[in-house]
Amino acid sequence: MEFAERIGDGRVVLIIDEFPLLVEHYRPVLSLLQKAWDLKLSRTNIMLIIYGSSVSVMESEILAYKSPLYGRRTGQWRLTEIPFFYIGEFLPGYTIEDLMKVWGVTGEIPAYLLQFSSNKSFDENVVERVLFKGAFLYEEAEFLLREELREPANYFAILQAIASGRNRFGEIVNATGLDKSLVSKYLTVLQRLGIVKREVPVTATMKEVSKRGST
Template identity: 35%
Template sequence: MRIRKFVNRKKELETLERLYGRDGFTLVLVTGRRRIGKSRLVREFLKGKKAISVQFEKRLWEYNLNKLNKAIGEHFGIPAPNFSTFSDAFRFIASQSRRRLIVFLDEFSYLLRYSEVEAEFQSIVDEILAESNVMLILSASSVGLLKRSFFDYSSPLYGRSDATLNLPPLSFKHLFEWFEDISPENAVKVYAVTSGVPRYLELFEGRDVEGEIRANFFDPNSFLFHEAKELLEEEFREPETYYTLLEAIAKGKTRVNEIAQHAFLEPKNTARYLRILEDLGILKRELPAGRKAKRGIYRFKDLYFAFWFRFVAPYFEEIESGFPEGALEEFEREFNHYLGSAFEEVAKQFLIELNRKEKLPFRFTKIGRWWHRDKEIDLVALNEREKKALFVEVKWKNLSKREARGILRELERKAELVGLDGWEKRYGLVAKKVEGKDELREVDWLVWDLRDFERLISN
C-alpha cells in the first residue's frame, strides 16, 4: 500500500482556517463514511498549530478518557493527569488555553454510544468551553450516530456546532492527480470499484487495474473483500436487513415495492431503511429529469458498494472458503457491462465540469436521467428558465462514425417523448472512443470520448 499525496479538500481546509482565525470557542464536526480521509484532512490542518489530538477506540469510555489524559500530559509537558470525567479534563484545558488551542477528538462516535457521556458533552460545550479560546474538532465515521446526536432535535447536543464538514469521496477528475500517468480507461475502472474513497485508492497502482481488482476483491485475506460487511455491521443495529436491501438493488430491483418484496418487508418500513442508506451516501433516489413523477427509483451512489454487491456478495462464502473461481468467471464475463452504468456517473461529472467551465452551448441548472416505460435517456441537462435542454447518451464502447450517428438519431427520436415542446434542444454522445468526432460535430451534435476527458482535466 502506498500513501499518496493529499488530494483535493481545498474548500474544507479553507473553512477550517477561517474558523481557526476566530476568537472564542468554536465547535466543528467532520463527518463522512469510514476511509474517506477525515483524519488526514484534520492532520493537514493541524500542521504548525498547537493541538491536543486523540483517536478514540471502540472500547469503554473510561479507556478513551485515559487516552485523553495522556494526550493532555504530553501537550502541557506534565505527568499524565488522572481526571475521572471528561468535564474535569476540559475544565483543565480551558483554564490553560488563553491562546488559540485545538482539541481534536477523532472517532468521537465511539463516545456517543454512551448516553451519559453525550449529556456530559452538552455541559462541556455550553458551560466549560463557552468562554474559552478552544477550537474543538470532532470527527466520526458512524454518520448515523453523529446525526442522531447533533442533528436530532431531541438530542442534548442538537444545534451546538459552528460548522459541519461532510467529506464526500474524491471526484473522477481527482484520480489523475492521485495517480501519475494513469490512462483515462484505467481511471474509469478504478473509479468504478472505489467510488473515489481515498483509503481504497491506496490499494491500487492504476496500471494492471483488472488484476488489482482480482487481488483486492476476490482474495479472502484482502481488505476490500471484507470491508462492505464490516461497514454495515459498524453502522447498523440490523445489518442483515440492510444487506438484503442492497442485495435486491444489485439484482436490478429499483422500486420500493420490488425491493420490499425481495427483502420480505412492508413497503413503508422498506422506504425508511432506504432513506437511511440514502443519507449515508450508499444509495441515491432518482426522479426522471424533465418529467413530473412522485415515485422515484433507488440506485447505488457508492460504486464500491455497487461493485461489491454485484460481484462479491453472491459468492462471499465461496471466496471466503478459498474457492473464488465462480466469482472470477462472473467478473470476467460481466465487468465490462457493469462499467457501462459506472461510466454514466463519470460522464455526468464530465458534463458538470464542462458546464462549470462554460464549454457547453448553455449553462444547465439540473441534470439527471430520464425514463418512461421502456424508454430511457442516460443524461438530460436542463435550464428551465431559458427553456434549453441537452440530451446525452452514454456508451462504454468504441464506436464507429456510423454507430455513433445511429445512436444520436435514435436519441433525437426519444427526446421527443420527454415533451419539452418549444424548448431549444441539443443532442450529445459520450463514449469510450468515437471515430469521426469532428464530422459528427459538424452536424451540430455534441460528441465526446475519453480523449476529451483527458484534455479537460489537463487544462
C-alpha cells in the same frame, strides 16, 4: 476543566477523532463535554472539532435534539468523496479507462485508493486488494453497513434486489418479502447515506413523481 485553564488567551484547535466510538463505549462523555463547554471551554479562544465516520451516530446521537450537545454547534460539514480528476494523482501512469474502473471500485475514497498500487495493473490490484480473502477491501462494504445500520440483514436484502435489476419500489418489495412501509423506511436511510438514489422520468407529472421512481 483543567485543559481550559491551560489554554490561556491563545488560539487552540482541539480535534476529537472518531467521537462516536467514544460515545459507544462511554455514553456519559456527551454530558461531561456539554458541562465542560458551558462552564469553561465556551469562554476560551478554542475551536472544538468533533469528527466521526459513522453518519448515523453523528446525526442521531450527537447532533440530534435529544443530545446534551444540541444547540452548541456553530456548523457542520459532511465530507464526501474527492472529485474524480484527483484519482490520477494516486495512480500516475493509469489511463483514463483504468481510472474509471478504479473509480467504480473505490468510489473516490482516499483510503481505498491508497490500497491500489500504480506499479500493478487494475486487474492485479482488484485481485490482491479486493477479491483476496483477508484483504483490506474484501469485506469493507459489509463492515460499513453493519456499522451504520441496526438491521443490516434487511438492508442487504434490498441492496441485493437492486443489484439484480429490481429497481422499482414494487419490485423491491416483492423480491425482499418485506412490508412496504419498512422498504420505504430503509430506502430513505440508504438515500440519506448516499448509497442509493431515487430517479423519476423527466416527463413524469407531479402525481407520478410521488408514486413512481427507480433506484
